[in-house]
Amino acid sequence: MAFITQGKHISTAEKFLKDNYNLTETEFTCVKSNIQKTLLPNFKAKWAAGSRKKDRFIVNNLDWLNKDYVFDFDNTDGSTPEISTPSGRQRGKPCKGYEESSESTKKRKATKMIRHSGVDQITFSYLQALRSIGEITHAKIIEKVKYLSPELQNGLLNWLDHEGQDVLSLSQDKALAMYTELNKQEQISVIKDSCR
Numbered sequence: 001m002a003f004i005t006q007g008k009h010i011s012t013a014e015k016f017l018k019d020n021y022n023l024t025e026t027e028f029t030c031v032k033s034n035i036q037k038t039l040l041p042n043f044k045a046k047w048a049a050g051s052r053k054k055d056r057f058i059v060n061n062l063d064w065l066n067k068d069y070v071f072d073f074d075n076t077d078g079s080t081p082e083i084s085t086p087s088g089r090q091r092g093k094p095c096k097g098y099e100e101s102s103e104s105t106k107k108r109k110a111t112k113m114i115r116h117s118g119v120d121q122i123t124f125s126y127l128q129a130l131r132s133i134g135e136i137t138h139a140k141i142i143e144k145v146k147y148l149s150p151e152l153q154n155g156l157l158n159w160l161d162h163e164g165q166d167v168l169s170l171s172q173d174k175a176l177a178m179y180t181e182l183n184k185q186e187q188i189s190v191i192k193d194s195c196r
Helices: 003-008 011-018 024-051 054-060 062-066 103-117 119-134 136-146 150-163 174-194
Strands: none
Touching: 054 062, 054 150, 062 103, 103 119, 119 136, 136 150
């Protein structure tokens, strides 16, 4: 918070963050965005309340200036942090739950989550969530399909689409044939890969 009272430019604060904290580019972008959304609006409101006079601002906000600015990297839900106004009400649109959001909002949040966490972490989390609610078979199927070659994944998808059947309604012979075919194709892929 010392940068606020010393009249430093925002680029100096950015350099300070980069030099003194071991932040990845993604983390730095998150911190910078959070500062712009929360810290700067609060500063501007307090600066205006002090009639834009440095001495008055410091006296009125000494406790606020002496607090450490804490950023929580785990808050990745994409919601806007709470910013209180002088009247005590929140600014902006109220946050909606995921289920109430539009498809475009869901896609935007998912894209942001993928950029921040990565596909592997999200897949692992999804599988853990399925297991935690007792969907162990569902989790096993997804895990096995994930490791198949792209050709096998496409073949399985085409087979399911063209059969027009649910996998659970297959006869024992058809299920065995499907398993054998997938197993052969997987073995062929492994042999091809080892020959390269």
